[in-house]
Amino acid sequence: MEAFFVSTAIVAIAEMGDKTQLLALVLAARFRKPWPIVLGILAATLANHALAGAVGAWVTTFMGPQVLRWVLGACFIAMAVWMLIPDKLDEEDTATVSRWGVFGTTLIAFFLAEMGDKTQIATVVLAAKYNAYLWVVAGTTLGMMLANAPVVWLGERITRLVPLRIVHLVSAGIFLVLGLLALWAPGVDVLA
Secondary structure, three states: OHHHHHHHHHHHHHHOOOHHHHHHHHHHHHHOOHHHHHHHHHHHHHHHHHHHHHHHHHHHHOOHHHHHHHHHHHHHHHHHHOOOOOOOOOOOHOOOOOOHHHHHHHHHHHHHHHHOOOOHHHHHHHHHHOOHHHHHHHHHHHHHHEEEEEHHHHHHHHHHHHHHHHHHHHHHHHHHHHHHHHHHOOOOOOOO
């Protein structure tokens, strides 16, 4: 259960101000149909994070615990730095033709926008850290939904209430602490 709760919290925080959250806002403004958008986000996230979790679990099959500790520490520190770089929504993320309908457009746009994104990388790292693939994927998916579903329903109002710079600094701090603990406190089992 710890893998689930930690995965949920990390992704929910990391997703604040992320380009996929901006994509949710754009889709909500464009289509004004929240349920198909939220279901499209859920389906895309499940598919994307299931693949990312599988990669994370696979990595542990050929990396020893010492190498894995250093790789995880470096990945967490890299995530901390990445959190300080603001995301912007690329034109191609919203250029998908709406012939797929609201659900299909959201599914395709979200899946593609999430490729190589912070939360996808976090899912790989968390799945490598824990031996709980399903709990990690369920947690990262819930974290993604907690960050994006309110944006679909509340739109721009929610983005004005949340000081994104503070959220980015706090999440960068969390990732930095996790990375440093993994590297310099090997007796402390980071996140487990």
